[in-house]
Amino acid sequence: MSSIARLLRAREAGILVMLVLFALVVGLIQPRFLTAETLRIVLLAVPLIMVAAMGQMMVLVARHVDLSIGSILGFSAIAAGMIFRDHPDWPLFIGFGVALLSGALLGLFNGLVVTLFKLPSIIVTLGTLSLYRGLLFILSGSKQIDPNDIPEPLIKMAQTSPIDIPWIVIIAFGVALATHVFLTYSQIGRQIYAIGSNPAAAPLRGIRVMPVTILVFTLSGALAGLAGIIYAARFGYVNPGITGVGFEFTVIAAVVIGGVSINGGVGSVAGTVLGVLFLGAVQVALPILGVSGFWQNAIYGGIILIALVIDRTVRQGGLRGLLARGGA
C-alpha cells in the first residue's frame, strides 16, 4: 500500500515538474508568458476540460474508457440551450438541471450496455458517440442555439463572481475537490479503485461491480453534461455540428498526462488537475510562441504517446524493463 502511495506521489511530482519546466521554457522565449494575465487565461480555458476529466478519470480508474463524452456534452448543451431559448422566463437552475440530468441518463445508458452485456466500453462508447450525436441533431433540428438565446446571467458566470474569480472556475475546482473527497474517503470511491486494480478479485471481496461501474459511467455522463452548460456560458452559442466534437480526445489526453493508468486502479484528482492545467498551458502558449493553432492536436496526440511510455516505464522499473524481451 505504501509503495503504491509513493508511486502516486512520484507521478504527481513528475507532472508538476513538467508543468513548471514548460512554463519556464516558454517564459524564457517569451517573457510575457509568465504573467498573472496568462494564469487568468489558462484558468478560463480549463474548466470545460477539468469537469469532464474528473468523470473520465473515474472511468479509466475502473478500467474502462468513455469515448462518448463529447457527444454527451453537445447533447446536454443543446438540451439546456433549447430550454433557455424556448422558455426565457424560467430560472437558470432548470437549465443546469436539464444538462446534468440528460448527461446522467446518457451515461447511465453507456453503463447499462457495458455491464449488462459484458462488452468492451471502447466499442460501446464509440457507438454511442455516434448515436448521441445523431440524437442531438434530431433534437435540435440541426439548428444552432444563437448567442442572443443564451441568458445574460449565464454568460456572466464565465466572466465574474462576487469574489472576482469567474463562477465556472469555482465550479470546476469545486467538482475536483468533491471528486477527491468521493474517491478518497467514501466506500464506493475506494471500490472503484479495487475494481480497476483487479476486476476478478473485486467481486470476491464483496464489491458489487455492476452497480459501481454503472454509477461511474453515470457520473461521467453527468459531468460531461455540466461541461455542456459551461460550454454555453463560455462560448455563448451551441452548434450541433461543432459543440463537443473531438472533445473526448482532449479529455483523455489530459487524464493520461495526469498519470491515470490506462490499466485501471491508478490515478488521482491532483494528477488529473495538473494534467488539465498542462494542456491549458500548452493551448495558451502556442499563440504566444507564434506557433499555428493547427499544431494543437498533433501536440496533444504526441503528449498522449509520451505519457503512455512514461507510465509504462514507471511500471516496468526503468528503461531496461521497458525494452526487455519476452512475455506478451
Add this chain to the structure above:
Amino acid sequence: MSTIESPRPAVILREAAKPRPRWQVILVRPETVTFLLLIIATIVATRLSPFFADLGFILESSTYYVEFAIVALVLTIVIISGEIDLSPAAQMALSACLFGTAYRAGAPIPVAILVSLVSGLAMGAFNAFFITVLRLPSIIVTIGTLILYRGLAQVLAGDKSIGSFPGWFVGIDYRMIGIVPVPVMIFIIASVLLGLFLGITILGRQIYQIGTSEVAAIHAGIRVRRIKFGLFLASGLTSSIAGLLTASRLGSVRYDLASGGELTMVLIVMLGGTYIFGGRGSILGTFLAAWLLVIIATGMTVANIAINAQLTVMGLLLIVSIIATNAIYARSQR
C-alpha cells in the same frame, strides 16, 4: 536442485459435449445472420424504391463506403489477432494530405503516390512499435496516434483543401471494369485474396491462434510480435491506398478527409460478426457486412433521412451487432 517436482496440472474432468448437429453449426454463425440481414435489407429497400433492383445503382452508391470497406478487411484481421486499430481514418487523412502537399510542391503524381504509400507504411510501423515493442495496449496507442496523425494532417494542410490534380488521377469511382467501378473491384479482389490468406494459409491460421490465446501461440512457437507488426504495417499501407482512392474520388484533399471513418470501419467489422475479443471472425462476414451497410445507408438517403440523423442508426447498429455477435458466440461455445 536436481529433481523438480512439476506442479500437478489442474485438469477439470468432464464428459466431452455432444457435437452439435451440422445444420446448427452452419446456421448459427454470425456470417449467416449478416447474410440474412443483407437479404432482408435488400427486399425492404427494393420495395422502398425501385432503384435498388438495379445492380448498377447499388454499385454506384457503394463507392462512398468502399474505401472504408477495404480498410475494414485488414481491420478484421487485426481484430481477429486480438488487437484493434482506431487510427486508419486519420492515416487516410494524413497520407492523402502528404500526397496533396507533395503534388503541390511540384512532385509528379507517381512520386506523390509513392510518398503517400511510404507514409502509410511509416505510420503503421509507428503504431506497431508502440504496440509490439513497447507492449502498450493498442486501444489507447491508436487513440493517441489517431489524434497525432489527424493533427499532423491539419498542420500540413491547414483548413484549406488541396486540389486541382490532373484529370487522369481524378474520378477513379467513374472508371469501370464492366459495370463495376474500379474501387469496388479492388474491394472484391482484396476480399477474395485476404479471405484465402486467412482461411487456408498457415500464417492465416496462426493469426486465429494468436487471437484465441496469445500465451498458447507463443508456446507453440508462433512469432506473435512479428506477425502483429506485419498486421499494423498492412493496416497503414491499406489506409494510405484508401486515402488515395478517396483523394481521387473527391478530386481534393483536406485534413478532415474520412473524419468519423473509425466508426464506419469498426461497424463494418462488427456487423460481419468478428468477435471483438479476437480469435473469431471471417473476411466473408466483413464482405457481406460492407454490402449490408451500403444498402442501409443508401436506403436511408433515398428515404430522405438526413446524414446527421443517420449517425443515430449507425451507432445503434454497432451496439446491436456486438451484442448479437457476442450472444451467438456465447451459445456456440457451450
